[in-house]
Amino acid sequence: MKKIIFKHIIIYIILFFFLIIFILPFWTCLTTSLKSEEDVIYTIPIQFPLSPTIKPFEEAFNIMQKPLLNSFIFTTFATIFSSILGSMNGYIFSKIKFKKSEGFFIIFTIGIFIPYQIVLVPLVITMSKLGLYNNIWGLVLTHTAYGIPICTLFFRNFYEEIPESLIAAAKIDGAGTWMIYRKIVLPLSAPAFVITGVFQFTSIWNDFLFGLVLARGTEALPASVALANLKGTTTAFWNVQMAGAWLYALPVVAIYILLGKYLMKGYMAGAIKG
Amino acid sequence: MKLTIDEIITIFIFSFSLFLIGYFVYGCIGWNIILSLSNWEGLNPSYNIIGFIQYINLFQDPVFYTSLWNNLLLILIFVPGSILIGLFLAILLDIESRVEGIFRTIYLLPFALSFVITATLWAWMYNPSIGVINTLLEKVGLGFLKSGWITNENIAMYSTILALIWQFSGYTMLVFLAGIKSIPEAQIDAARVDGASDFELYRRIIIPQLKFSALSAFVVLMVFALKAFDFIFVLTGGGPGYSTYVLPLMMYRETFAMTHFSYGATIATLLFIIVMAIVLPYLYMSFRGKRE
Numbered sequence: 001m002k003k004i005i006f007k008h009i010i011i012y013i014i015l016f017f018f019l020i021i022f023i024l025p026f027w028t029c030l031t032t033s034l035k036s037e038e039d040v041i042y043t044i045p046i047q048f049p050l051s052p053t054i055k056p057f058e059e060a061f062n063i064m065q066k067p068l069l070n071s072f073i074f075t076t077f078a079t080i081f082s083s084i085l086g087s088m089n090g091y092i093f094s095k096i097k098f099k100k101s102e103g104f105f106i107i108f109t110i111g112i113f114i115p116y117q118i119v120l121v122p123l124v125i126t127m128s129k130l131g132l133y134n135n136i137w138g139l140v141l142t143h144t145a146y147g148i149p150i151c152t153l154f155f156r157n158f159y160e161e162i163p164e165s166l167i168a169a170a171k172i173d174g175a176g177t178w179m180i181y182r183k184i185v186l187p188l189s190a191p192a193f194v195i196t197g198v199f200q201f202t203s204i205w206n207d208f209l210f211g212l213v214l215a216r217g218t219e220a221l222p223a224s225v226a227l228a229n230l231k232g233t234t235t236a237f238w239n240v241q242m243a244g245a246w247l248y249a250l251p252v253v254a255i256y257i258l259l260g261k262y263l264m265k266g267y268m269a270g271a272i273k274g
Numbered sequence: 275m276k277l278t279i280d281e282i283i284t285i286f287i288f289s290f291s292l293f294l295i296g297y298f299v300y301g302c303i304g305w306n307i308i309l310s311l312s313n314w315e316g317l318n319p320s321y322n323i324i325g326f327i328q329y330i331n332l333f334q335d336p337v338f339y340t341s342l343w344n345n346l347l348l349i350l351i352f353v354p355g356s357i358l359i360g361l362f363l364a365i366l367l368d369i370e371s372r373v374e375g376i377f378r379t380i381y382l383l384p385f386a387l388s389f390v391i392t393a394t395l396w397a398w399m400y401n402p403s404i405g406v407i408n409t410l411l412e413k414v415g416l417g418f419l420k421s422g423w424i425t426n427e428n429i430a431m432y433s434t435i436l437a438l439i440w441q442f443s444g445y446t447m448l449v450f451l452a453g454i455k456s457i458p459e460a461q462i463d464a465a466r467v468d469g470a471s472d473f474e475l476y477r478r479i480i481i482p483q484l485k486f487s488a489l490s491a492f493v494v495l496m497v498f499a500l501k502a503f504d505f506i507f508v509l510t511g512g513g514p515g516y517s518t519y520v521l522p523l524m525m526y527r528e529t530f531a532m533t534h535f536s537y538g539a540t541i542a543t544l545l546f547i548i549v550m551a552i553v554l555p556y557l558y559m560s561f562r563g564k565r566e
Contacts, residue, residue: 007472011366015377018363021440022381025395028406032398044413045398045406085294088287096284104292106557111299113553115501117525117542119302121309121535125319126302145298148291176280206388208504213530224390228508231394238398245394249387256386260379263386267445268452 033057033242040239056237060230060244066218067226068247071205074136074222078143079200083193085144086151090192091181093152094159095167105156111149120213127214136220139211143204151196154269158192159185198259199266202252223248303546309539316533328540338541341519344431348438348499348520355439356495357488360446365476367447368454378451382444389441389504396437397509400424424510427517434506434518441505442498446491453487454480493556500549521545 028045033056035049043050092098093105123142124133132138162185170180211222227248231241256263277285310328314321332338363381367374384392399406400423408420423433457480465479503522510518512527519527521541529538 008370011370015363015366015370015373019377019380022384022444024406025392025399025440026383028398029395041404045404045409085287085291089291092284092288102561106561107300108291108295109557110550110553111295113497113549113557114299114303115497115522115542115545115549117501117503117522118306118546119298120306120526120542121529121539122302122305123298126297142298145294148295149299152291176278178280178283181284202386206390208388208390208508212526224388224504227390227394231397231508238401238404241394242398245391249391252386252388253383256379256383264382264448267385267448 029242029245032239033246035239037237037239040237056239056243057247059240060247063230064223064226064244064247067221067223070136070220071223072251074139074143074220075201075204077140078147078204079197081140081144082147082151082200083196085148086153086196087155087186087189087193088181089148089152090155090157090159091185093156095162095164095180095185096177105152108149108152111146112153116146116209120209123210124213134215134217134219138214139220139222142210142214143207146210147200147204151200154196154199154266155189155192157269158189158195162188194259195262195265195269198255198262199269202255202263205252306539306546307543309536310543312536312539314535315537319535321536328536329544331537332540332544337516337519337524338521340516341521341524344518344520345500345502347431348435348502349496351432352435352438352442352499353492353495355435356442356446357491359439359443360448360491361450361481361484361488363443363447364450364454365480367451368480369472374451378444378448381447384441385445390508392437392441393505393508396440397424399437400433400509424518425514427514430510430514430517434509437509438502438505442495446495449487449491450484453484457483489556493552496552497549500545500552 024046031048032040032045034052034054035043036051036053036055039049039051089108093101093108127133127135127138127142130138132141166184167180170184175183206224207222208224208228211225212228215221215225227241227244230244308323309321311323311325312321313324313327363377367377370377402408402420402422402425405423407423411417411419421429424430461479462475465475470478501522502520503526506512506518506520506523507526512519512523522545525538525541525545528534528541
């Protein structure tokens, strides 16, 4: 008995040790974001501020306001577009087995894994030619296009679970492929849309590389690039940077707390990050 | 054959996706490979095909070998590090399943966040003068361990890798936890009846059945180890010197900072080939596995 209790104590000590390591950067980010510049220099980073101030947040918000709005707009649209297209493709791949459909599916799936460096230069040229460089709709198009592979994979795996008999019955009643999608498949898709939507929203919100090469100046600048720029300047002190990090993290943290269950399902269904 | 209106709509929608993938994935890859065989430098997009000269230049560039070596370090340290810590945490949480939810939520949080955020946090952790780690080390009397972390070129890459393991361990933990949950209860109960201790249970029954979880985590981490860009770009920018350069970062610098477009395309093509050499066998295996 004693031995068992001892074992549990050891495990808990290890778990809490890792807990501290995982939380420490977030904790110091929080304390630092509420400190004045003097406090940042003269207090220990993990210590709570002597005189808490929200000034760093005000300063960071002034700089990040427009980029946050930009990110919100293109992330929302690209999430919606890529999820809808993914749903339709997923249906086609799982329920209409046409000639070479598996080959096409592999062609789609490879798109998940490519290192985006391989498309950057042609992408920038294309967007410039289309007049979409430094434009929010350029980012919507980019994130939609590169979001299709993973969304298609999510929906195809989900639709594989829909019994074939349901589709066959509708076919006998004379429903065509598009009608079956609208009347049978789509109404069953709510959970898949939540999982895919949450996954896409966080990935696109978190993206840095596409924003970095497709936006200059303020017009379409995403929040990720704005935060990186904030870090690059010498004028923004640590407290402002930390406040900026919180502002940019907020939507994802909110999703993580409220819809974490679905986000984890998304990670499990084929999380490809980076 | 006459198409119904339904089929026309379906074909139209599918063609639209196919067009986007065809252009933005495969078209751009092809275009990039052509660029890698050309001599485009400077902002004006004018170039001639010159063959493999860029590749020959690349193989003679010392920065290329520094970058490649750092990618290799990620594969050698970051990948097994994340897998082992994730497995360890998954086993501990599986034993203490009552508190699994809350610990899992906190361990996984870094993975949900943008690399720009985590890099900003770790820049503050590693800051040599007033940063978190050095200040704490001094306060607890371990001042002699203070270091430049990301400003010392001998250890900057290792500091970067450590922070990345911090970000990815929660993910591997999640993969292994799901793998453990998929093992039939009956097997575990049977082992328990036979008097297996926790240690034996995990060593003989559970861990051997996590092969597929380990493989999928391994592929995801390997691909990341090659593609890693955001985090390193924001944390160190490749510095000090070239000490934390990786191939994607070298590609970005050559292309967008120095406008050596063809040279950048060459680095990207090589990176693409390496990634595909890992991904394609994996995809082939999983598709064949599904069909059988």
